[in-house]
Amino acid sequence: MNADLAATTPIPSIMPAPAPAPAPARHAVPWLLTAPAFALFATLLLAPLLLTAVLSFNVYDAATGVKAGQYTLEHYAHVFGDDYYLAIFWRTFWISMLVTLICVAVGAPEAYVLSRMRNPWRAVLLLVVLAPLLVSVVVRAFGWSMLLGPEGLVNGVLRAVGIGPVKMLYTEIAVVVALVHVMMPFMVIAVWTSLQKLDAGVENAALSLGASPFTTLRRVVLPQVMPGVLSGSLIVFGLSASAFAIPGLLGGRRLKMVATVVYDEYLHELNWPLGATVALVLLGANLVVMLSLNRMVEGRYKKALG
Template sequence: MSGRRALTPWMLVSPAALLFLGLVVLPLILTVILSFHAYDHTSGIQNSFTLKHYLTVFSDDYYLSVFWRTLRLAALTTLICAVVGAPEAYVLSRMSDPWRSVFLLVIIGPLLVSVVVRAFGWSMLLGSAGLLNQALQALGLSPVRLLYTETAIVIALVHVMLPFMVIPVWTALQKLDPMVEAAAWSLGASHFTALRRIVLPQVSLGMLSGSLIVFGLSASAFAIPGLLGGRRLKMAATLVYDEYMAELNWPLGAAIAIIVLVANLIIMLGYNRLVETRARRALG
């Protein structure tokens, strides 16, 4: 009986573990192996192993510029989502029903629409003949070029990723007793001081979770950079797609994908360690 009880936890987690191994770990291992295969444009993938693809990526300014653009736009999207999403979550936490449910539905609602549909919507708004430029011309102003620029990519990414920042921060605020903030006011603290000394340390872990989600999803985004960035303004995901589907150089595409994955993991783990250390110091 004791042996059966000891096996029960393993039997319960084994289906999920096998699913994780089959859908995540095994394809990742195969991608790593593929990235070391040699490639010839005339005969395709070779059975020999090489480091040429990684050396090509790290020595070519074109690939490095794409990586830098990907990380820069992902970081900028994360920063804007944090600046906009944290106050939005704070206001949402202070609302009472039924307004809280209504605004929560408004925040989550865009997630029910396909990313491709939203990207096409932004292309219609930001295009040369879009509603934004039509409004500027109606006001007597000259039209601006936003479509196929980094600005358009960031705008659309913020629109898509904002709920992933608001929900974790709002969840963290639900655990904070509002009377603690009121007690700080009664002791003479200003509203800004109460937010900085009481609320912000409590929601820092929620902002950490949201930032990690937003950064990871933004750095690996494909539909929005592909539709709003055009063929010249590429990010890492569109670059991998081109290597696989256009150039048919699967080993190079696999190498790019692995490099992006490793870079994201290093940045996210380092950020996680930094923010958690500061949060523990603030909370004592």
Template sequence: MDSTLRTSEPTASTDAKPARRAAWHAYLPMWMMSAPALLLFAVLVIVPLAMTLALTLYRFDPNSGPVAAFDFHNYAEVLGSSYFHTIFARTFGIAALVTLLCVVIGTPEAYILSRMGDPWRSMFLLVILAPLLVSVVVRAFGWSMLLNVNGIVNQLLGVFGFGPYKLLYTTFAIVIALVHVMLPFMVIPVWTALQRIDPQTENAALSLMASPFTTMRRIVLPQLVPEILSGSLMVFGLSASAFAIPGLLGGRRLKVAATTVYDQFLSSMNWPLGATIAVLLLIANLVVMLTYYRVLERRYARSMG
């Protein structure tokens, strides 16, 4: 019996080696095929982030520029200054408001779009996607012309005896332009999810004497929560890091984090401080988005049982 065990154990290990070798040879081509993409990702994303992170540990000398200090002086300056606290609060406040407006406007818009027939659906889909076909700078200049003191908006308000109001270089201008730019990122995921929902489920609820509002709340919306979540995460992240629209419509006084980074790099030439603000913006953005994702994911899982 002992001799049988001795002969069977090497046989099992011998049989396992070719299986592992075959699995490795099957797995290796996948790594080889993804190696160019991984290399490109490392060169374009990881290396610049690592260099930016290293730059935050430098000190700024007005005479010689960045000097290697390897301390956390820049982080203490940003985290301990009420000026930067105001900038970050304004940045994430605008991003949260834009996200809320995109959810409130984009979800019903996607629902109406999904119920349209051709050719109206194609026409309105083109209207929704039109902002993505135009440069952000062009759109920002368009909104500046509309919201100017002598712009069309103030002229229309003047017809009814209101205004003129200072709409340009305000938080309102930044929010309204960002909603216009970010709305497709909310509409498209929700509309795609609505295309997969069987309309017979709504008809079944209506046949059981459920009101249209109850049908929307109990049948349709629970199935749209993942897509609303993904769309709102995209809108929030892009709004918090937006540069062109806050820079052109917010002016020099109404600063957000992205425009502050630009000023530190190109105006003050304080690269270490600009890199620190950029890194803290990235970290804060990730923390807010991951927390938001986890909280809503748990609530959605709890509601779905």
């Protein structure tokens, strides 16, 4: 019987099991997953920027055009050494900063009020705020040109109250008003997103402990909303500094901003290297201002939370 059991019992193999197929390294998986997106990013953004940077160093001759293979720093020296371009950069940045401050002063409280409203009024008013995004910027610019023109509605009201017509079209006033109208939804959306993460119980706890509504707003709500205000400010400033349609249609030929100068250099003067230089200087200045603003606001935000 023991012999029969020994005959039927399988003898364990002493050969080692085959090793599993080698799996890809764990650290390589994120790179493989992001490779298609990075390739698309490099193709659509980095490659054009690189070509623009190379173009900005090309020699330009008014008679023969761009001279490929010949490079110079003359265009950068011309931009930084000419008061005409420096004045345009200064106008672009102070208008963009003013638009950003107005959007923060109006958009942040507006988003806070909307977040405290109940449906259906909250949905209706939020749709009203975001409705301008459904209309082309060119259409909105023409609408403001009719409102702010010499015979427009605004001057008609001013005449009715005895103030008289005021020149607003083709001035900084028209550009600022139109840019605020175009950029306001971006600020409201950014602040609204931060407010969705805000716990209403924290406000109620502060009020129940004796804090005034203003103190609660300043010490509890505002520090938690600052990331949304910061992101909205960066979006508004960057889009305002690089805006083309609004300054081109409401600023006219005399009130130039950097984007309109780039357009003129490319299509009117046909000086592509100088246009590329102005565009790259605008990009660099934008990055410096936005990174400085980000560092300053984030430092105060961390200090307030700490």
